[in-house]
Amino acid sequence: MIAALAFYIFAAILIASAVMVVTSRNPVHSVLFLILAFFNASALFLMAGAEFLAMILVIVYVGAVAVLFLFVVMMLDIDFAQLRQGFQRYAPLGAVIGAILFLELLFVYGSWQFAPDAATLRMNAVPADPTVTNTEALGRLVYTDYIYLFQISGLILLVAMIGAIVLTLRDKPANSKRQDIGTQIARAEAVPLAKVPAGAGLGTLGIIRRKLPEPPKPKAVAQDDHGHGGHHGGHH
Amino acid sequence: MNWTLILPELVLAVAGLVILAIAVLPKRDTDFAASMATLGALLLAGVLVVAQPDGEAFLGQYVSDAFTKFMKLLVLAGAALGLLLAMDWNRKEGLARFEFAVLLLLSTVGMMVMVSANDLIALYLGLELLSLSLYVIAAFNRDSERSAEAGLKYFVLGALASGLLLYGSSLVYGFSGSTNFDGIANAITSSETAPFGLVIGLVFVLAALAFKISAVPFHMWTPDVYEGAPTPVTAFFATAPKVAAIALLTRVVAGPFAELAVQWQQVLLIASLGSMILGALAAIGQRNIKRLMAYSSIGHVGYALIGLAVGSELGVRGLLLYMAIYLFTNVGAFAVLVAMRRKGRALEGVDDLAGLGKSDPAMALAMTVFMLSMAGIPPLAGFFGKLYVFLAAVQGGYWTLAVVGVLSSAVSAYYYLRIIKVMYFDAGEALDPRPNSLSIVLAGTGLFTVFFFLFPAPFLAAAQAAVAALVG
Numbered sequence: 001m002i003a004a005l006a007f008y009i010f011a012a013i014l015i016a017s018a019v020m021v022v023t024s025r026n027p028v029h030s031v032l033f034l035i036l037a038f039f040n041a042s043a044l045f046l047m048a049g050a051e052f053l054a055m056i057l058v059i060v061y062v063g064a065v066a067v068l069f070l071f072v073v074m075m076l077d078i079d080f081a082q083l084r085q086g087f088q089r090y091a092p093l094g095a096v097i098g099a100i101l102f103l104e105l106l107f108v109y110g111s112w113q114f115a116p117d118a119a120t121l122r123m124n125a126v127p128a129d130p131t132v133t134n135t136e137a138l139g140r141l142v143y144t145d146y147i148y149l150f151q152i153s154g155l156i157l158l159v160a161m162i163g164a165i166v167l168t169l170r171d172k173p174a175n176s177k178r179q180d181i182g183t184q185i186a187r188a189e190a191v192p193l194a195k196v197p198a199g200a201g202l203g204t205l206g207i208i209r210r211k212l213p214e215p216p217k218p219k220a221v222a223q224d225d226h227g228h229g230g231h232h233g234g235h236h
Numbered sequence: 237m238n239w240t241l242i243l244p245e246l247v248l249a250v251a252g253l254v255i256l257a258i259a260v261l262p263k264r265d266t267d268f269a270a271s272m273a274t275l276g277a278l279l280l281a282g283v284l285v286v287a288q289p290d291g292e293a294f295l296g297q298y299v300s301d302a303f304t305k306f307m308k309l310l311v312l313a314g315a316a317l318g319l320l321l322a323m324d325w326n327r328k329e330g331l332a333r334f335e336f337a338v339l340l341l342l343s344t345v346g347m348m349v350m351v352s353a354n355d356l357i358a359l360y361l362g363l364e365l366l367s368l369s370l371y372v373i374a375a376f377n378r379d380s381e382r383s384a385e386a387g388l389k390y391f392v393l394g395a396l397a398s399g400l401l402l403y404g405s406s407l408v409y410g411f412s413g414s415t416n417f418d419g420i421a422n423a424i425t426s427s428e429t430a431p432f433g434l435v436i437g438l439v440f441v442l443a444a445l446a447f448k449i450s451a452v453p454f455h456m457w458t459p460d461v462y463e464g465a466p467t468p469v470t471a472f473f474a475t476a477p478k479v480a481a482i483a484l485l486t487r488v489v490a491g492p493f494a495e496l497a498v499q500w501q502q503v504l505l506i507a508s509l510g511s512m513i514l515g516a517l518a519a520i521g522q523r524n525i526k527r528l529m530a531y532s533s534i535g536h537v538g539y540a541l542i543g544l545a546v547g548s549e550l551g552v553r554g555l556l557l558y559m560a561i562y563l564f565t566n567v568g569a570f571a572v573l574v575a576m577r578r579k580g581r582a583l584e585g586v587d588d589l590a591g592l593g594k595s596d597p598a599m600a601l602a603m604t605v606f607m608l609s610m611a612g613i614p615p616l617a618g619f620f621g622k623l624y625v626f627l628a629a630v631q632g633g634y635w636t637l638a639v640v641g642v643l644s645s646a647v648s649a650y651y652y653l654r655i656i657k658v659m660y661f662d663a664g665e666a667l668d669p670r671p672n673s674l675s676i677v678l679a680g681t682g683l684f685t686v687f688f689f690l691f692p693a694p695f696l697a698a699a700q701a702a703v704a705a706l707v708g
Contacts, residue, residue, distance in 0.1 A: 148242065148294040152349055152361040155249060156368060159342050162256070163372035166335045167387075 007047060014040035027073045035066045052135040241293040241300055244284040244308065245348050251277035252341040259334040270334035271323050274341045278316045281348075285309055290705075292354065296416050299354040302705035306556060306698050307351045307483035310563055314476030315344040317567045317677055321574050322468035324671040328580070329466065331377055340472070343369030347480035354491075356405045356415040359484060363401065363448065366477055367394050374465040374473070386464025393457045397447035404440025407433050420492035427496050435499050441488060442503050448481040451541060452510030455534045462530035467582065470526055471570030474533045475563045482537075482559055486544060486552060490706050497547050504545040509640055511538025516644035519651050525573060525586045528651060529566075532610065535648055536562050542625045542641055546632035549703050554624035556699040561609075561621040561688065568681030569606040572599055575670040575678075583667075586655060590664030599670060600659045602682040607656055609685045611649040617688035 017040065020033040038061045045054035129137070142150050255273050259266040285308045290301045319340055326332045346365030353359040371394060375387025409415050411434040412423035424430050447454040462470045489500045515535020522528040540562065543555030576583045592600040609618035622645060629638040670678075688695075 145295055146297075146357075148297055149355075149357050149361055151249075152346075152358070152365060155342060155345065156361065156365050158253075159339065159365060159368045159372070162335055162339060162342075163368065166333065166339070166372060167375055167378050 003047065007044070010040045010043045010047070014044065028070065031066060031069045031073055034069065035062050038062045038066065050134060052133075052138055055135075238291060238293040241289065241291055242298055242352075244281045244288060245345055245352070247284060248277055248281045248341065248348065249345050251280070252338055252345065255334070255341070256338045259338070265332055266334045267326065267332040267337070268323070270337040271319055274319060274337040275316055277341060278312050278319075278344065281344075282309060282312045285312065296418055297355040297358045298352050300352060301702075302698075303483070303487070303702040304352050306702040307479060308348050310479045310560055311344065311347045311351060311476050311483075314472070314479060314563050314567065315340060315347075317681075318468065318472035318476060320673050320677050321471050321567070321571055322466075324673050325466065325468045325574050325582075328577070329377065329582070331466065336373060336376060339369045339373050343373075344476070347476060350480045351483045351487075353484065353487070354417045356409060356417075356420075359488070360398075360401060360405060363481075363484070364398065366480065367398070367448075370394075370473065370477060373469050374461060376469060377466050380464075382464035383466060386461045389457055389464075390461045393447070397444045397454070400440050400447070401444030404437045404442075404444065407437030407440065411437065417487070417492040421494065424493065424495045427498050430496055435496065438493055438496060438500060439503060442485070442500060445481055445485045445488065446507050449478050449485065449537050450530075450534055451507040451537050452514050452534065453507075455511070455514065458534060459527045459530040462533075463524055463526045463584075467526065467570065467574050467584075470529070471567060471574065474529065474570065475566050478533070478537065479559050479563055482540060482555070486555065487706065489544065490552065501545055501547050504541055505634075505637070508538050508541035508545045508637060511535060511541065512640055512644040513538075516647040519648065522651070523586055524584050525576075525589070525655075526584055528586065528655075529569065529573070532648065532651075533566070535644065536566075536610070538644070539622060539625055539641055542629050542634075542637050545637060546628050546634050548628055548632050549707055550631060551625065551628035552703045552706065553696075553699045554621075554628045556702055557624050557695060558621040560695060560699075561617045561685075564681045564684045565606050565609045565618055568602060568678060568685060569610070571674050571677045571681070572603045572606070575599060575667065575674050577668045578665060580668065586658060587662070588664070589655060589659050590662035591659075592664070592667065593660035595664075595666035596670070599678065602678045603659060604656050605682050605685050607652040611652040612645045613649075615689040617685045620688060620692060 014037055017033040017036040021030045021037060024030050024033060038057055042054040042057040045051070045057060132140075251273070255270050255277070259270040285305055288300050288305060292299050319337060322336065322340075326336060343366050346362050346367075346369065349358060349362030350366060351362075353362050371387055371391040374390050375384050377383035405415070408420060411431045412420045414420055414423060424434065443454060447457075450458040462473065465473065489497075489504070493500060511534050515531050515533075515538055519528050519531035519535070522531065536558075540555050540558045543551040543553075543558060545551070573584075576588055578588070589603075592603070605616060609616035612619050612622040622641070626638050626641055629635075629641065
């Protein structure tokens, strides 16, 4: 009874927040509703007994993917109002396509049959052991039978990381300021030694002060045309 | 669990991690040291491969036999030669970063996993490890638009191929109930009773592998990627990964799907015919020598696939020999391409070879040998490669394959001979002096190509043993 009640609450909130993701005007609100949807979906997983999937959904999707979405939404400065302009015009066509897809799904559901030998084909089926949680069962498999494949997957991720760094990281002074102790404490450049004949002033000799070398200027960031709303307020 | 069996892969992967961890520390360039360490690791892995016992490990996900040893030695040789070609080039182009050697090393691990794969998951993971490394080194010259475009194009199309492979694998798993190659072979009792879905899955897997070896009609990416990528990277693309993918293709069709020979032979027949014809015709009009070599490599894949399409032991033996000879000849030809540099600028036009016969007779002679070998002129190595696959086609009664093969090699001889003509009969300025590493590669591969006919026996015996291990 309580389980059923909890299921309906989680499911209702999940669907409501999913609707809000699509319809809310502010993209940041969309992402926040997406996070709410993820949490409720993970609660449903938990109720279904798949606690590993539930945790992964929270850790991976909320912890990493949704935060990434937030960054992207805030940084890319997409004009969502403009994207939605044609909504009224295209809505009927979209509804028709959606209805056709829904009908097709119904037909597939109506004529669905399992292959007669499907049950025997599942040769690798492992009998469920109630004393082992599914996280533990997964861990046992991944770190024993499938250790070879698991480690190769690790290497693939390493290659992806090396690749991202190799292709994007640039060690330019404009992007990162590094401390160079040598130049900081070197006084030889800043205070030159000059041989001054007796009786002559520095001014008459023209040795006032040697010019310091110009510090390298950081490259000016190219002005982008799609401007960031607020920053251009002053121009009007 | 027999984990010591994977010692070559293990040593290579650990060496990659160690090189990565050490090379990142010092402030100065560690490129040379990393390359040397990588060469050492490849050599060590080669020794371990020779000493590797036969057997299966990790519940049959990994297999080691004469076939995997033959292919792994080829792959390791291809990777080492590729790295030798790249070292000097990278320094001159300002690309001397140690990550290149590490990525090449990790891609070699991927290729060895592919060659040893006896499971659909191991197959996919090996292929992805290889492909991801290749995408990155294709775009390694990140400031060049063409290089970045090559990397992106390869990535997008490669991801599509991976999708095909996964879709096919899931169908195969769904209809056979196992991802293991032995399990799949057990599930297929005869080609008449095999479920239709299994055949569709097989075709999807074949399509994805055909993409990796750039066989027609999945070759579209090849000329653009070969042209855009840095030349030594192109040399690497054209050699080791193709050998590994061919090895994988051979194991897939000869192992789990041996019963479905009627089905896969049709697919390979069309791919082989298409590749030979396109490789011969499309290369004729090319002015850029890297594009020309791309079409030439498509053609060579077509010849090699004859050996697989006839579906006999003799054919597979011919295929293995063809890939071995193709690897060394191609590395040699690409060494000349890497050496093409005038006043510090890298050149890519066929016409830029003009005058090489006078200014650098040794390199011109080596290039002549490689071009004649690729055209299949006796007594050079390339002739024997073609001889053995055509022989298998004739003995199997596949006259179409043999006739089209001979005709298209005659056509392709035109553009190989054109390069020789440009080198000896056109006037042009001298190229920059070639670096020593390239001279070593040129001499080694050149001698192999010329004198192969004196000692084909050990190669034939090794290929024969490999085929026996695969089929028997």
